[in-house]
Amino acid sequence: MDIGVRKESGVTILEPKGKITIGVGDIALREKVHNVLDEGEKNILINLAAVTTIDSSGIGELVSGYTTVTNRGGKLKLLHLPPKVQDILQITQLVTVFEVHDDEGEAVSSFG
Amino acid sequence: MDIGVRKESGVTILEPKGKITIGVGDIALREKVHNVLDEGEKNILINLAAVTTIDSSGIGELVSGYTTVTNRGGKLKLLHLPPKVQDILQITQLVTVFEVHDDEGEAVSSFG
Amino acid sequence: MAAQNSQVHLVIGSHFEDIELVQIVVEESLRKLELDDEVAHSISLAVGEAVANAIKHGNRQNPEKRVEIDFGVDDNEVVIEVTDQGRGFDPDNVDDPLVADNLLRPNGRGILFMTNFMDHIDFSFKQEGGTVVTLRKRLPSAAMAPGPSEEN
Amino acid sequence: MAAQNSQVHLVIGSHFEDIELVQIVVEESLRKLELDDEVAHSISLAVGEAVANAIKHGNRQNPEKRVEIDFGVDDNEVVIEVTDQGRGFDPDNVDDPLVADNLLRPNGRGILFMTNFMDHIDFSFKQEGGTVVTLRKRLPSAAMAPGPSEEN
Numbered sequence A, B: 001m002d003i004g005v006r007k008e009s010g011v012t013i014l015e016p017k018g019k020i021t022i023g024v025g026d027i028a029l030r031e032k033v034h035n036v037l038d039e040g041e042k043n044i045l046i047n048l049a050a051v052t053t054i055d056s057s058g059i060g061e062l063v064s065g066y067t068t069v070t071n072r073g074g075k076l077k078l079l080h081l082p083p084k085v086q087d088i089l090q091i092t093q094l095v096t097v098f099e100v101h102d103d104e105g106e107a108v109s110s111f112g
Numbered sequence C, D: 001m002a003a004q005n006s007q008v009h010l011v012i013g014s015h016f017e018d019i020e021l022v023q024i025v026v027e028e029s030l031r032k033l034e035l036d037d038e039v040a041h042s043i044s045l046a047v048g049e050a051v052a053n054a055i056k057h058g059n060r061q062n063p064e065k066r067v068e069i070d071f072g073v074d075d076n077e078v079v080i081e082v083t084d085q086g087r088g089f090d091p092d093n094v095d096d097p098l099v100a101d102n103l104l105r106p107n108g109r110g111i112l113f114m115t116n117f118m119d120h121i122d123f124s125f126k127q128e129g130g131t132v133v134t135l136r137k138r139l140p141s142a143a144m145a146p147g148p149s150e151e152n
């Protein structure tokens, strides 16, 4: 899996593409989140617009990422949920956990 | 399978697209050749440029078409062989049977 | 499953990378039924979860152990069975991933995915060892499979 | 075939429309080996011919009869076995499609395709009935398969 990385006003934006599924994108996403934290960044925005499929392992990695970042005093938020991912956050009731944005500018400034 | 049909100066040009393989395009091609003959046309040029795969059944249909058209006093020729189809005509030694053209204009006028 | 009008049986080793292969087979088999893309995608996801569990929990990633997938279409239902060679488990004794305390766990959502994406799921356990997960989804009658092909 | 580092087993009914499914499985399995597209395409074509024969000549399109496909990768070779439930035949007694008299026959070229696209093909016949076609293609060493994945 290919995960783009950009920075905007102190927020690291991760842009995974394709599948976040067991053995395919789940580990890549975990490693990327850890890399960003190791570089001292604490504010992570994951843009899911280009994600075509996410399974329970992929969701698990989002949750792990959220927990790890939060424990280190940072924030992990989500941007641009495709309908399939939106459905899955509903099913898993993780909509109550993640802060989700539809607009990148607003998302970035929300980190404050 | 989608087979385009055009006419140029008394020659019917068939343009199959995709696979000419058992159960997929072989029967479609046979039916199209028979339709053309039933309409009283005798000169058929098959443009293979858009054929992605041909198997032994597909080759069999080209040969059947050739025999049927020849028996009815017509001519069946081939145009624009993709490399894979070219290889298969070599392997089956059908290069010695089919008249093959690379240029549509020349192919059409060759029917005389 | 003798009376079914479509039946494919697939056996893979216990490698996560083969889950995609299984999903491709399922999607290709569903393609012929002309199901809605959304429905086909969710069946494929559910099967992926079942196979992941078979590899991870059932066969514990022992590459020698096999996962079998039976894909069948009954008159009005897609039925997929996923069988592993593991020791089974007690489905009544699985933590609910929707309970507040469990919401932040990194795993435990696979069965939730399956139940949400399918109409019915069921676990059974073989005497000789091995879990069978049966996933069922009713087809809209408009998307009925054609009978066995008679082309020559 | 126990020592192989990749093994997929697929069973279909005797429907020509399932040949594409088999080819998709083969192509997907080959994709991981990063073979040249041409080579992968020709292996897929050869397998298609073997399965077509199994359905047509072996099982005589009886949809109840099964075709089994074993796809394996040895250290340096792709090995595909296609097994039907038919009565077999005498491979030494098959007309040569390259003889001038046979050039215009509409069929009889499937085995020719297989021998041309693979390094080695072989027929064997089961005591209880059924033909097994074994297709082999050596892999360029640069395209060696990775071992079983160890990801978690």
Ligand SMILES: Nc1ncnc2c1ncn2[C@@H]1O[C@H](COP(=O)(O)OP(=O)(O)O)[C@@H](O)[C@H]1O
Pocket: A056, C049, C053, C054, C057, C058, C084, C086, C087, C088, C089, C094, C106, C107, C108, C109, C110, C111, C112, C131
């Ligand atoms: N095929 C199986 N064999 C053994 N145990 C299983 C199997 N499938 C599921 N389980 C058990 O059920 C639990 C819940 O599974 P699931 O909801 O898919 O979440 P996860 O796989 O993330 O743990 C697993 O942790 C495991 O204990």
Ligand SMILES: Nc1ncnc2c1ncn2[C@@H]1O[C@H](COP(=O)(O)OP(=O)(O)O)[C@@H](O)[C@H]1O
Pocket: B056, D053, D054, D057, D058, D084, D086, D087, D088, D089, D094, D106, D107, D108, D109, D110, D111, D112, D131
């Ligand atoms: N699996 C099989 N079972 C029985 N007979 C077979 C099988 N495969 C091939 N044959 C025999 O070998 C002949 C040649 O096969 P092939 O070269 O594939 O051409 P075709 O299938 O077009 O006849 C067939 O006509 C058939 O008699």
